[in-house]
Amino acid sequence: MNNPSLKAERPASPDLKSLMLPELKQLIADMKEPEYRAVQIASWVFGKGVESIDQMTNLSKNLRTELHKHAHISQLRLTHQSKSRRSPTTKFLFELEDGQTVETVLIGGSQRNTICISTQVGCAIGCRFCASGLAGLVRNMTTSEIVDQVLQVRRIFGERRPINNVVIMGMGEPLANYNNVMQAVRIINASWGLGIGARKITLSTSGLVPKIYELAKEHLQFELSVSLHAADDKTRSLIVPINKRYPIKALMQACVDYVTTTNRIITFEYVLLQGVNDRFTDVKNLGALLRNMKYKLNIIPYNPVKGLSFEAPNERRQSVFIEALHSAGLKVTVRRERGRDINAACGQLRLEREQATG
Incomplete structure (x- = not known):
C-alpha cells in the first residue's frame, strides 16, 4: 500500500x-x-x-x-521492543489502529532521556541513505498517534526513565504533516498536556521551504533542525531529492528568515557519508554557506541500512573531517553512534518486519 x-x-x-x-x-x-x-x-x-x-x-x-x-481514546499497540546492549537506547515498533506500523526510539543519557517520534507512516522525501522512504509514503499520522508515542513509552518506563526531551525526527517529514504535528507539539508542550518545555522539543525538516516560513510565525520556542547533509546543490540533490524543488539558496533564505523572526539558532544535521560529503571541498562549502548564520552543525556518522550502498567513513577519516570543520571556525557537535545493534536508524525496524512478514 x-x-x-x-x-x-x-x-x-x-x-x-x-x-x-x-x-x-x-x-x-x-x-x-x-x-x-x-x-x-x-x-x-x-x-x-x-x-x-x-x-x-x-x-x-x-x-x-x-x-x-x-469522544474516544485510541491506543497504539506495542508489537516489538529492542534494547541496545551498547548504549541506553531502546527501539519500539507500534501498530496503529489500521494495522500500519511506526517506530519510536528512546535514547538515554547521563542526565536526560530523549524520545524520537515519528509523524508519518513511511516518507515521500526519499533521502537516498534513509530506510524510512524505501516503501514510500502510506499516510500521515494523526495528532493522537503522534502524541501517543510519548504516552506509551512513558507508560512502559514510568519514573525509571522520565522523558525530558522530544525530538520529532523519526519516520516521515514533519512539515509535510504540518497541522497534525503542530497540534501534537502544542499538546506535548502544554502545562495541561505532557508539560515538556518548548526548548526541550526539537522539530526536524528535510527542507520544505514554504513551511519553514510558516513555522517562523508560530510563536513557539522549540528548536528547529534542518537536514542539510551537503553544502552544494549537486551533492544535496543526489542524496536529498527535495533539493531539486527547494535548492540550497532558497532553503538558506528560509532559514535566515526563521532565525531573524524567532531569534533562535538552527541546528543543521549532517549525516557523514564516505566519499560523498566528507571531503575537504565540503568543509569549504559549509564554511561559506553558514557564514553569518546563527547555527549549530551536528555531524552524524552514518548508521548503515541493509540494502543501501552508503557507508560511514572510518574513525580516522571522521576525525580528520571534524577537525577540519573546527579549524575552519565552524560550530560543530558530533552525535555519537547509538543503537546500531538494534537498527535504530529511522525506518529500519519497520522495513525489516514488513519484509519478514511478506
Missing part, C-alpha cells in the same frame, strides 16, 4: 488525545457539563495516561457514559 492520500480509519467522534484544552472545554460545554471537567479529562488523558474513559474515576458513571458517546 503506497497511497499518500490514505487516511487513518477513525471513529466519527474526536480522539481525546488529539484535543487542545479549549477544544475539550467546547466538547464539555456541548455536553452541558461545567468547564472544570475539561481540566479533569486532560489530567486523566495526558497526566495519568489512562487507556479508557472508564478509568476516569472522578467523573460520575453517567458522565463517563455520555463521554463515550461524544
Whole structure:
C-alpha cells in the first residue's frame, strides 16, 4: 500500500488525545457539563495516561457514559521492543489502529532521556541513505498517534526513565504533516498536556521551504533542525531529492528568515557519508554557506541500512573531517553512534518486519 492520500480509519467522534484544552472545554460545554471537567479529562488523558474513559474515576458513571458517546481514546499497540546492549537506547515498533506500523526510539543519557517520534507512516522525501522512504509514503499520522508515542513509552518506563526531551525526527517529514504535528507539539508542550518545555522539543525538516516560513510565525520556542547533509546543490540533490524543488539558496533564505523572526539558532544535521560529503571541498562549502548564520552543525556518522550502498567513513577519516570543520571556525557537535545493534536508524525496524512478514 503506497497511497499518500490514505487516511487513518477513525471513529466519527474526536480522539481525546488529539484535543487542545479549549477544544475539550467546547466538547464539555456541548455536553452541558461545567468547564472544570475539561481540566479533569486532560489530567486523566495526558497526566495519568489512562487507556479508557472508564478509568476516569472522578467523573460520575453517567458522565463517563455520555463521554463515550461524544469522544474516544485510541491506543497504539506495542508489537516489538529492542534494547541496545551498547548504549541506553531502546527501539519500539507500534501498530496503529489500521494495522500500519511506526517506530519510536528512546535514547538515554547521563542526565536526560530523549524520545524520537515519528509523524508519518513511511516518507515521500526519499533521502537516498534513509530506510524510512524505501516503501514510500502510506499516510500521515494523526495528532493522537503522534502524541501517543510519548504516552506509551512513558507508560512502559514510568519514573525509571522520565522523558525530558522530544525530538520529532523519526519516520516521515514533519512539515509535510504540518497541522497534525503542530497540534501534537502544542499538546506535548502544554502545562495541561505532557508539560515538556518548548526548548526541550526539537522539530526536524528535510527542507520544505514554504513551511519553514510558516513555522517562523508560530510563536513557539522549540528548536528547529534542518537536514542539510551537503553544502552544494549537486551533492544535496543526489542524496536529498527535495533539493531539486527547494535548492540550497532558497532553503538558506528560509532559514535566515526563521532565525531573524524567532531569534533562535538552527541546528543543521549532517549525516557523514564516505566519499560523498566528507571531503575537504565540503568543509569549504559549509564554511561559506553558514557564514553569518546563527547555527549549530551536528555531524552524524552514518548508521548503515541493509540494502543501501552508503557507508560511514572510518574513525580516522571522521576525525580528520571534524577537525577540519573546527579549524575552519565552524560550530560543530558530533552525535555519537547509538543503537546500531538494534537498527535504530529511522525506518529500519519497520522495513525489516514488513519484509519478514511478506
